Amino acid sequence: MSTSGKTVKPWLASAGGTLASAAGLWLSALLSMQLPRSVDFGVLALPLWLPAGLALAIAMHWGWRSAGGLWLGMAVSNALVLHYAWPAALLIALGQSGAPLLAASMLRRQQALPFYRLSRVLMFLWCGVLGSALLSVVWSGFFLDAGILPAGVERWQCLLARGLGELSGMLALTPSALFLLQAEPARYSRNPARWLESMLLLWVSLLLAVVEFIVADYRHGVAASLWPLFFIALMWVAFRCRLALAYWLHSGIVLLAFAGVLLHNGAAYQDPGLSGMAAAGMLLLVQSLALLVFGALVAERRFTEDWLRRANQTLEGKVVERTRQLAESEARLKLMADASPFPLAMNNLNGGGLIYANAQAESLFKCRLDGLQRRVQDFYVDPAEREGISALLRSQGAVRDHEVQLHDAEGRQFWALVSCAVVHSDQELYVISGINDISERKRLERSLHAANDALRQHVAEIESLQVGLREQVRRDPLTGLFNRRYLDEILPRLLAHMLALDGTVAVMMLDADHFKRINDSYGHQCGDAVLAALGAFLRDRFRSGDIVCRYGGEEFCILMPGIALEAASHKAEQLCAAVRQLPIQALEHQLHITLSIGLSVCPLHGEDPESLIHAADAALYQAKALGRDQVRLASNTQRVLS
Numbered sequence: 001m002s003t004s005g006k007t008v009k010p011w012l013a014s015a016g017g018t019l020a021s022a023a024g025l026w027l028s029a030l031l032s033m034q035l036p037r038s039v040d041f042g043v044l045a046l047p048l049w050l051p052a053g054l055a056l057a058i059a060m061h062w063g064w065r066s067a068g069g070l071w072l073g074m075a076v077s078n079a080l081v082l083h084y085a086w087p088a089a090l091l092i093a094l095g096q097s098g099a100p101l102l103a104a105s106m107l108r109r110q111q112a113l114p115f116y117r118l119s120r121v122l123m124f125l126w127c128g129v130l131g132s133a134l135l136s137v138v139w140s141g142f143f144l145d146a147g148i149l150p151a152g153v154e155r156w157q158c159l160l161a162r163g164l165g166e167l168s169g170m171l172a173l174t175p176s177a178l179f180l181l182q183a184e185p186a187r188y189s190r191n192p193a194r195w196l197e198s199m200l201l202l203w204v205s206l207l208l209a210v211v212e213f214i215v216a217d218y219r220h221g222v223a224a225s226l227w228p229l230f231f232i233a234l235m236w237v238a239f240r241c242r243l244a245l246a247y248w249l250h251s252g253i254v255l256l257a258f259a260g261v262l263l264h265n266g267a268a269y270q271d272p273g274l275s276g277m278a279a280a281g282m283l284l285l286v287q288s289l290a291l292l293v294f295g296a297l298v299a300e301r302r303f304t305e306d307w308l309r310r311a312n313q314t315l316e317g318k319v320v321e322r323t324r325q326l327a328e329s330e331a332r333l334k335l336m337a338d339a340s341p342f343p344l345a346m347n348n349l350n351g352g353g354l355i356y357a358n359a360q361a362e363s364l365f366k367c368r369l370d371g372l373q374r375r376v377q378d379f380y381v382d383p384a385e386r387e388g389i390s391a392l393l394r395s396q397g398a399v400r401d402h403e404v405q406l407h408d409a410e411g412r413q414f415w416a417l418v419s420c421a422v423v424h425s426d427q428e429l430y431v432i433s434g435i436n437d438i439s440e441r442k443r444l445e446r447s448l449h450a451a452n453d454a455l456r457q458h459v460a461e462i463e464s465l466q467v468g469l470r471e472q473v474r475r476d477p478l479t480g481l482f483n484r485r486y487l488d489e490i491l492p493r494l495l496a497h498m499l500a501l502d503g504t505v506a507v508m509m510l511d512a513d514h515f516k517r518i519n520d521s522y523g524h525q526c527g528d529a530v531l532a533a534l535g536a537f538l539r540d541r542f543r544s545g546d547i548v549c550r551y552g553g554e555e556f557c558i559l560m561p562g563i564a565l566e567a568a569s570h571k572a573e574q575l576c577a578a579v580r581q582l583p584i585q586a587l588e589h590q591l592h593i594t595l596s597i598g599l600s601v602c603p604l605h606g607e608d609p610e611s612l613i614h615a616a617d618a619a620l621y622q623a624k625a626l627g628r629d630q631v632r633l634a635s636n637t638q639r640v641l642s
């Protein structure tokens with residue numbers, strides 16, 4: 001370890017301390033000897049034994065490091081001031097230095113310092129002052145016979161005097177030493193007004209002490225009665241100012257009292273006898289004890305106040321730090337929310353008052369939303385919708401992807417997808433909402449729906465056209481009856497179906513007789529009208545299950561499923577007769593026509609379309625050949641019927 005040039009060597013410091021301690025003790029012994037001795041009572045042979053008080057103060061402040069100085073100082077005092085033989089002086093000094101060192105060590109172990117509790121003051125008085133004095137006196141007692149006992153003084157008297165002297169010395173000097181030992185909060189020294197008050201009190205008190213103890217005539221009773229003023233001044237200083245200052249003042253008063261006694265004047269020196277000195281000593285001791293006790297109480301209160309102040313400062317520091325952390329955290333969260341690419345807002349659940357909205361939300365709603373008196377319901381096209389969301393939030397705590405219609409500050413309405421969550425903070429319920437403008441999506445959805453509707457309509461039209469086309473394909477345009485194409489398509493299926501059911505199908509072929517004449521006589525259009533009228537008549541004449549087709553030209557074919565040969569023949573005869581009687585209005589002409597009919601029946605005349613058509617056609621041809629206006633059955637049927 002490097003040491004600077006200014007650092008005092010430990011051994012030098014130790015030697016210096018030893019010598020300084022020794023010198024101090026020797027000087028205080030010299031001073032003690034100047035004080036009046038008892039001549040009347042012989043008990044207090046020694047006056048206030050100042051070295052003992054000083055030794056305890058040194059031992060408490062520097063501990064065992066001061067052992068050499070104490071021993072040397074005491075030995076020198078014994079030898080040079082009290083004129084003991086050197087061996088006795090050295091041996092007695094062992095006790096005089098060891099006793100305060102032991103007492104100080106014990107007090108340190110019990111942490112008796114600093115004196116900010118009354119219990120510690122009592123501990124100090126008991127262990128330090130009384131214990132030290134007793135130890136020292138007991139030790140000295142072994143050597144008092146070694147030719148050093150004053151003539152005519154009993155040993156016990158000498159021990160008692162020594163003991164009381166040391167006790168008094170320690171008590172009187174303790175407050176004076178305490179300014180070295182006492183730790184106390186320093187805040188009183190920083191207050192200028194208090195400092196001025198301290199200085200004023202200190203110097204006025206010292207001035208009064210000079211007057212009281214040095215200038216005033218000891219025979220004057222008034223001077224002695226002023227002593228209580230110093231108590232007041234000391235307590236005042238101790239209470240209002242730093243304790244160290246009170247100890248200083250006490251030390252000054254003690255020194256001035258001693259000085260007055262030495263000068264044979266002042267309140268402490270009331271008479272040259274022992275009684276005056278004893279009274280002065282008692283007053284000093286009482287003053288010392290009072291200051292110790294009062295100082296401890298004051299210090300206790302100050303340390304408690306200081307502890308509370310520091311605890312408060314620590315607490316305040318923690319609060320400040322916590323507040324800072326919260327502010328940082330809040331700033332981070334705000335930064336995150338502000339930088340969010342999605343519109344975010346926060347509001348009171350009750351009332352809907354907006355607390356926060358990020359820049360995206362402000363841009364969406366086209367207005368500033370920071371701390372304004374705005375409510376979320378102000379932005380709903382239908383405020384009742386907001387009530388619905390609030391009710392959901394109260395019951396479920398969150399709402400996901402709710403479609404609502406909002407409007408911005410400029411009145412533009414738009415659809416939004418809203419997701420909300422309830423959060424608790426400071427006994428309040430808040431709602432955090434994410435808002436997604438879905439106007440464009442909605443517009444596309446509407447376009448899509450419109451396109452779908454148009455497409456559906458288009459498909460329906462196509463289907464209708466297809467149905468029409470299908471009808472056109474299988475219908476004859478002139479009569480509205482099924483055409484031959486349909487007949488060719490339906491007949492095989494019908495036959496297969498009826499054969500599977502063991503049923504019958506009659507095929508009726510009929511032809512208008514001499515139709516060429518109508519065309520020739522009345523024109524082709526009139527012929528068309530006749531054909532149309534005949535078709536309508538045929539359609540009405542047959543059951544809905546029958547299939548009436550225009551086979552071609554003026555020839556028709558009718559399929560009648562499930563009809564027997566006789567019934568079919570009968571129906572053909574009736575038809576023939578009915579048409580014969582039928583007046584047909586064709587254009588401006590009323591005409592009559594007749595029909596020739598050929599009839600075949602499945603399975604009698606065949607089980608396939610060709611056979612049946614051919615058989616019916618042959619029968620028709622036969623009816624024509626036999627003079628027309630008649631019904632003929634297919635050829636092999638003749639036998640069956642006859």
Ligand SMILES: Nc1nc2c(ncn2[C@@H]2O[C@H](COP(=O)(O)OP(=O)(O)OP(=O)(O)O)[C@@H](O)[C@H]2O)c(=O)[nH]1
Nearest residue numbers: 512513514515516517519524525526527528553554
């Ligand atoms: N107005 C009109 N006439 C048609 C149509 N289809 C065929 N015809 C006519 O019908 C006539 C059929 O004549 P024919 O085959 O000689 O038969 P018919 O005159 O009825 O004599 P028979 O059948 O032997 O009694 C022809 O003059 C055709 O032009 C049509 O759709 N409209």
